[in-house]
Amino acid sequence: xxxxxxxxxxxxxxxxxxxxxxxxxxxxxxxxxxxxxxxxxxxxxxxxxxxxxxxxxxxxxxxxxxxxxxxxxxxxxxxxxxxxxxxxxxxxxxxxxxxxxxxxxxxxxxxxxxxxxxxxxxxxxxxxxxxxxxxxxxxxxxxxxxxxxxxxxxxxxxxxxxxxxxxxxxxxxxxxxxxxxxxxxxxxxxxxxxxxxxxxxxxxxxxxxxxxxxxxxxxxxxxxxxxxxxxxxxxxxxxxxxxxxxxxxxxxxxxxxxxxxxxxxxxxxxxxxxxxxxxxxxxxxxxxxxxxxxxxxxxxxxxxxxxxxxxxxxxxxxxxxxxxxxx
Amino acid sequence: xxxxxxxxxxxxxxxxxxxxxxxxxxxxxxxxxxxxxxxxxxxxxxxxxxxxxxxxxxxxxxxxxxxxxxxxxxxxxxxxxxxxxxxxxxxxxxxxxxxxxxxxxxxxxxxxxxxxxxxxxxxxxxxxxxxxxxxxxxxxxxxxxxxxxxxxxxxxxxxxxxxxxxxxxxxxxxxxxxxxxxxxxxxxxxxxxxxxxxxxxxxxxxxxxxxxxxxxxxxxxxxxxxxxxxxxxxxxxxxxxxxxxxxxxxxxxxxxxxxxxxxxxxxxx
Numbered sequence: 001x002x003x004x005x006x007x008x009x010x011x012x013x014x015x016x017x018x019x020x021x022x023x024x025x026x027x028x029x030x031x032x033x034x035x036x037x038x039x040x041x042x043x044x045x046x047x048x049x050x051x052x053x054x055x056x057x058x059x060x061x062x063x064x065x066x067x068x069x070x071x072x073x074x075x076x077x078x079x080x081x082x083x084x085x086x087x088x089x090x091x092x093x094x095x096x097x098x099x100x101x102x103x104x105x106x107x108x109x110x111x112x113x114x115x116x117x118x119x120x121x122x123x124x125x126x127x128x129x130x131x132x133x134x135x136x137x138x139x140x141x142x143x144x145x146x147x148x149x150x151x152x153x154x155x156x157x158x159x160x161x162x163x164x165x166x167x168x169x170x171x172x173x174x175x176x177x178x179x180x181x182x183x184x185x186x187x188x189x190x191x192x193x194x195x196x197x198x199x200x201x202x203x204x205x206x207x208x209x210x211x212x213x214x215x216x217x218x219x220x221x222x223x224x225x226x227x228x229x230x231x232x233x234x235x236x237x238x239x240x241x242x243x244x245x246x247x248x249x250x251x252x253x254x255x256x257x258x259x260x261x262x263x264x265x266x267x268x269x270x271x272x273x274x275x276x277x278x279x280x281x282x283x284x285x286x287x288x289x290x291x292x293x294x295x296x297x298x299x300x301x302x303x304x305x306x307x308x309x310x311x312x313x314x315x316x317x318x319x320x321x322x323x324x325x326x327x
Numbered sequence: 328x329x330x331x332x333x334x335x336x337x338x339x340x341x342x343x344x345x346x347x348x349x350x351x352x353x354x355x356x357x358x359x360x361x362x363x364x365x366x367x368x369x370x371x372x373x374x375x376x377x378x379x380x381x382x383x384x385x386x387x388x389x390x391x392x393x394x395x396x397x398x399x400x401x402x403x404x405x406x407x408x409x410x411x412x413x414x415x416x417x418x419x420x421x422x423x424x425x426x427x428x429x430x431x432x433x434x435x436x437x438x439x440x441x442x443x444x445x446x447x448x449x450x451x452x453x454x455x456x457x458x459x460x461x462x463x464x465x466x467x468x469x470x471x472x473x474x475x476x477x478x479x480x481x482x483x484x485x486x487x488x489x490x491x492x493x494x495x496x497x498x499x500x501x502x503x504x505x506x507x508x509x510x511x512x513x514x515x516x517x518x519x520x521x522x523x524x525x526x527x528x529x530x531x532x533x534x535x536x537x538x539x540x541x542x543x544x545x546x547x548x549x550x551x552x553x554x555x556x557x558x559x560x561x562x563x564x565x566x567x568x569x570x571x572x573x574x575x576x577x578x579x580x581x582x583x584x585x586x587x588x589x590x591x592x593x594x595x596x
Contacts, residue, residue: 043511044482158375187375187538188582214511217541217584258516260545270545270564271368273523274516282481 003031
């Protein structure tokens with residue numbers, strides 16, 4: 001199958017006060033298949049939110065896309081006129097933000113907020129608009145549909161607010177939903193419930209999703225493929241099952257090993273020190289040349305200090321950016 | 328061992344005044360009882376709204392319980408007056424989920440750590456500085472950063488600083504309210520290790536409040552599960568995981584994503 005969203009060699013930088021420009025994404029490339037859930041895994045500063053924003057050209061004013069292309073339905077979104085882009089945003093490709101309490105307007109009923117999205121993308125009569133809005137809400141709130149339509153955001157729980165945001169995102173039946181840490185502010189039980197909602201919607205609407213998170217455990221059993229970002233570069237990209245079970249990049253592996261696990265042998269590891277990745281990934285501590293993970297890597301070699309690794313294809317659609325591997 | 332903290336039938340009721348009709352009552356803590364032994368970690372887990380943070384505020388003497396007893400070193404804090412509570416508060420310190428919002432952004436790292444000592448009027452100027460430097464070292468922050476503003480720190484370093492500040496007054500109990508939740512996974516592991524080290528070297532007592540059952544099970548000796556203001560289960564960490572008795576515990580367990588790494592070194596292609 002052909003990928004229908006293609007990100008090629010995306011380079012994004014932010015200007016700081018002193019007119020210095022700081023690269024945030026350097027040469028990120030990947031593709032998204034129709035109906036696929038792509039999990040983007042990265043820690044703070046890895047550029048994962050910048051990736052979401054730059055696909056739809058929603059970067060803050062100091063953000064600058066230096067190079068690259070984002071192909072969607074035959075168009076390069078990075079070069080599309082803003083009129084065309086406006087129709088795509090929220091219509092064909094929609095974005096769900098992290099904090100549901102900030103993304104919803106506090107003094108407009110949630111039903112109205114979804115209706116306005118529909119109204120701005122499609123020319124429908126008043127009755128059609130109301131009916132379409134109600135249909136969208138039925139999908140997300142099978143019970144209590146009418147009460148929630150008329151509620152203000154503050155009257156809803158965190159999970160319900162997140163559902164309302166999802167309603168807004170799917171109102172126009174988009175082809176792609178990009179969700180940036182959509183469950184980070186929720187407790188684990190609600191988190192699970194929202195992941196279930198996404199899975200059901202994928203089936204019903206044959207949506208493709210880019211699901212951005214810092215928590216690898218959330219992606220297990222949910223994502224089809226996983227893209228691991230480190231310091232603005234692709235560390236690893238492959239089928240979820242194989243990335244989670246046997247990660248190839250030293251960063252991915254070290255990250256997974258640092259998670260405490262719940263297992264039958266729990267008593268053995270209980271209250272023992274977790275294996276940690278030394279150092280941090282703040283921009284100041286990144287090396288000027290060579291592999292960006294080299295200073296923290298436990299299996300580094302001489303070559304890693306000097307040269308930047310390129311993506312190596314390991315077969316079965318699994319690629320990794322590390323000198324340990326050869327084609 | 329004698330418990331350092333004993334909570335007996337603690338009740339906290341909030342009432343919301345309404346314009347018309349009688350005030351609405353909300354029972355945040357419904358007759359909560361447990362004991363915390365010195366040098367151990369007790370985790371309190373539960374969904375949002377289950378009363379975890381209210382319990383933390385009551386134990387830290389920031390909220391007055393509606394009824395019940397709060398025994399700390401032989402004294403019942405529930406009946407203490409404000410002037411007496413002031414002497415207790417330094418001994419029970421609280422760490423918040425987002426340390427950035429609990430620090431003055433214009434202060435240097437050193438000023439932030441010295442402040443509690445200055446407020447309590449403890450030690451001379453020079454001793455305060457020495458103590459601050461030794462605490463920064465203990466939490467893994469280098470002394471040459473001391474003059475820099477706290478805003479320059481990363482999330483993990485900020486949480487280290489928050490822990491250093493909480494330790495300045497030699498607290499008997501450290502309450503960690505979702506102290507790891509806002510951090511990246513790899514940073515969570517670093518801070519979790521710091522907590523374990525502080526406990527084994529200094530015998531610290533922790534009350535670890537979280538909704539992350541995995542981390543709770545890793546760090547805590549015992550786990551309390553709360554639901555709707557009540558303690559629904561209280562057992563040793565391993566027992567809670569092996570045979571959860573209450574529906575709320577089972578729900579929390581079910582929400583833990585199953586995910587395990589295949590064994591083998593990273594270098595094998």
